[in-house]
Amino acid sequence: MVSLVASSFMQVACAADSEGTSPNNQDKPASSWDDISDKLKVATTKGLSKLSWGLEWLGYKSGFGEQCTFVEHPSLAVRKHLQANLKAQDRAVDVLVASIEAWERTHAKDHAPLVLALTGPTGTGKTESSNLLAEALFKWTKRLDHSDKDSPSGLLVFRGEDFSDNYTNPVSQYQEQIKSRLAEHLFRCSGKALVVFDEVQKVIPHTLDVLTSAMSSNAHLTYHRGGVERRIDTADVVFLLISDIGVAKMEQLLIQYDDRRHVPATQLENDVKRALDAQWTRLQFGKMVRQVVPFLPFEPQHIVLVIQAKLDQLSEYYQGVYWKSLAFDPALAPHLSTLESMLYIERRAVVRGVDVRKVFAKYGARNVETGPLQQLKSKLMRYARPWNPEAQFTVRLMPDERTIEIVACVEARANDQDKANEDGGGGAIDTLSCVSRWQGEFT
Template sequence: ARGWVAASKWIDPGCPYVDDPAAAVEGILRSRLAGQEAALGAVVQAVREWDAAAKAGDAAPLVLAFTGTTGVGKTETAMSAAEALFQTNPLGGEPGALPPGLIEFRGEDYSDDVHMPVQVYQDRIKRRLAEHLIGCKGTAVVLFEEAQKAVPKVLDVLKPAIQTDWPHLTHETADGRVVTLDTSRVVFIIISDLGVDRIHKLLVAADGGEVSLAQLSAAVKAELDAKWATLEIGALVQQVIPFLPLTYGDVKGVVDMHLHKLAAKHAGRAWRRLSWTPGVLSYLAARPFVEYVFVSDGGGGASSSSSSHAAAAKEARFAKYGARDVHLSSTGPIKTLLAKLRSLSRKRRLDAASTDVRLSLSGTKSQPWLAVTTCAGDVPPRCRMADDERPGGWRAGEEAVCAAAEHALECVVAWEGALQEDVHKTVAGVKSQPAKPLPPTQTETTQAAAKVGAAAPAPPAPAKLAAVGVDAQGEVAPPPSTPARAT
C-alpha cells in the first residue's frame, strides 16, 4: 500500500505547488531567458497539460529531457521553473536560495564504473529522492544534469517513479519499515548535450528557413534512443525539448535583457536612468566579449550545378558558450561595462538621483568606440517613460515640455574608447586604442573660468553620437544572416 512516513515537525508544511503552475512558469521564464522562445513555449505547454491532467484526477509524473549545447539556458530554465512552481520556502530560505522542492543530481557524481558498482549509485539516488519526497509530501522537481556522464543503467533506478502506470518509489526507513511513496506529482527534468550535432546540422542545412520544433525534437529523440538503447527509462521520457544554439542576433537579445536588469538594479544608486542605442547591443554582442564558432552541416545535399556531386557544406555562426559569455564571464560585456561605469561614477562623483547615463557608439567602421555620456538635470518622470509605458499616451503640449527639458540637460561625454581595452583584448585583430582623456566636468569648467575672470561657458549640448552596428568580428556592418530557428 502507498503511504507517507510521518514527517518531523520542522518540515511539516511540505513543498506545495502554486495554484497556477503554467502561468507562474511562463512569467518567470519570459523575464529571465532570451533566444529560446520555442523551447520555453514547449516547457510552459507541458506544465499546463500536466497540471490540467492532475486537477482532472489523472495525475502522472512529468518527464522532460532538455538537450542542447553549453550556455543556452537548459539549467537556468529548469531552476527557474522550479522556483516558479513552489511557494515561499517553508523552511525560511533567503531570497535566491534553491527552491524548497528542487533536488539536483549531477551525472559526473555517478560516472565511475570502475570503482563503484551501479547498484551503489542507484541506492544513493533512491535514498536521496525518497527522503526529499517525504519532507516535501510528494512534490518535487528532480533535476538530473549532464545525464550523458552517468554510468549506463544508473538512471534506470527512476523507472518505477516516472512510469505512468502507478508511479511510485519504495524506500526502507531508518527503523526498518518499507514504505511506498507516490510520485505522480513529481516533475523530472533530464539535461544533457545529446543530439547537439543533429540540431546544428538541421539548422545550418535549412539555410535561413524554418525548422519546426517537432522536427528538431524527433531528430534529437532518435539520438537519445540510440544512446539510451540499453536504458529502460528511455521510452518513458514524455517530451524532448531541444535548446537551440545562440546566433549573433540571439546574443544581442541576451545583452539587451541583461542591460535592462543592470539598469533597474542600479537605478538610484549609480544613475537615475541608463539607456543605450541599438548599436551598443551589436558592439557588446561581438568579439572579443563573446566567442563564436562556425558550424557546418557537412554537405551532402544535391549540388545546384550537378546532381552527381555533393553540395558544398553550409556554415552558420553560433556563440561557443551561449549566454555564459554575456553575464557570467568576468571579461564579458555586462561585467566589463559595469566596472567601467562604476569607475566613471567614482571619478566624476555623479549624483545618482539626477544623472542619466547614455551609451552610444562613435568612431569608424574599422574602429568603433563606446561612448558614455552623462546628463544632469531635472526631467519630468513621464518624459522618461517609453511610449508603451506612458498612461494615456502623450498629453497636449507634453512633447514640447519634454523636448525643452531634454535640451536643458547638462550633458558631457564622460568617456569614449574601446571597452575591450579593459580586458586586454583586441577587436578584429586591431589593438584597442587608449581611451580619450576625460573632459572636465561642468563644475570644473565653471571654476576654471572664474579663476581667470571669464564668464562660464554655456553647458555643452548633448553629444550626437552615431549608432552603428558591429558584427561578430568587430566590423561595423548590418547583422549577419540568421540561421534557421525553430517554430
C-alpha cells in the same frame, strides 16, 4: 489576519449606515440593505482570502504546513515567467508550456509524474529554464545553506558529474545517494517537487534505474526511514533530464533552413529523439521520458537578444541604488556581440548541391557574462563612482563604431533670471549637467 476581516466588516457597516441615513436612500430601504449585503459578501470574501493566505504562509514559515505548494495555475505561471525571462528559445518555451498544460489536464486520471528531457548545446538556457520553471511552479522560496540567496522550495538538483565514476563503478552507492536525497526532499515537500538531473549524459549506466518506479505511471518511491520501509507517491513530481545529446543533429538540420522558424517541429523532435534514444539505450531509462525539449544553438542574432536582455536586467537591478537610470545605445548590443571575447564556430554542409555555411555561438550565452558584460560591469564599477541614485547614466557607441562612452547626467536646479524678471519674482528651472566618465574600446 482575523482583524482584517473584522476591520472590513466595520468599514462596510459604517458605509452602509451612512447610506441608510441619507435622504436618497431612505426611500428605498430594501435596495439599501441589498447593497449592504453585497458589500458584506465582498468584504468577507476578501478577508477570508487574506486569512487563508496568511495561515498558509504561517504554516510554511513554522514548518507545520505544506513546504512546497504549487501555484494555482501552473501552466499560466510558467508561460508568463519563461516568456519574460528566457530569450531566443521560443520553441522550447512552447514545448515546456504545452507539456505542463497536458500534465495538468491529465494528471488526475493518469496519476503519473512529468518526465522531460531538455537537450541542446552549452549555454542555450537549459539549466536556466529549470530554475525559471521552479520559480514559476512553487509559491515559496527557501534560503540556501551558507548563502544569502533564495531558491524555490520544491527544487532539488542532482549533477551528472557526481555520478560519473566509471572506474570503480559504484552504482549501488550512487543509487542509495539519489534515493535518500530524493526521499528526504519529497518527505519535506509532501511529494511535490521539481527534480533536475543536470548533465545526465555523464551518469554511469544503471545508476538511474533506482528511479524507474518513481518516474513510471506507478509513481512511487520506496525508501527506509527509522528502520521501517516506507513508500511515497511521486505523481506530483516534475523530472527534468538535462543533457547536450543531439547537438550535431540540431546543427545539421538548422543548416538546411535560412530561418530556424522554418524548421519542421516534428522533424526536429524526431531527429533529436533518435540521438537521445541511442544514449538512453546506454543509460537505460529512455522509456521514462514523456517529452523531448530541444534547445537550439544560438546564432549571432540570438546572442544580440541575450545581451540586450542582460543589459536591461543590469539597469533594473541597481536602479535607485547606484543610479536613477542606466540607458544603452540601441547599437551597443549588436556591437558587443561581435567582440573577440564572444566565440563562434562555423558549420558547413552541402544542401541540394550548394555549399552552405552557418555560424553558431561556441559556448552559447555563457560568453556573454564572461566577455562583454564583465567588461562593461568593470568599467561601471570603476568609473561610475561615487554612486548617485539621482544620476542618469548612458552607455553609447561612438560614430567610429568601436569606441564606447559612459556618460553621467544629474539634474540641477538653477535660477532662471529671465523668468524672474518677466514674472516679477524668483523662479527656477531644472537643467541637466552631463559629464563623460569614460571612453575606450572593449575586446
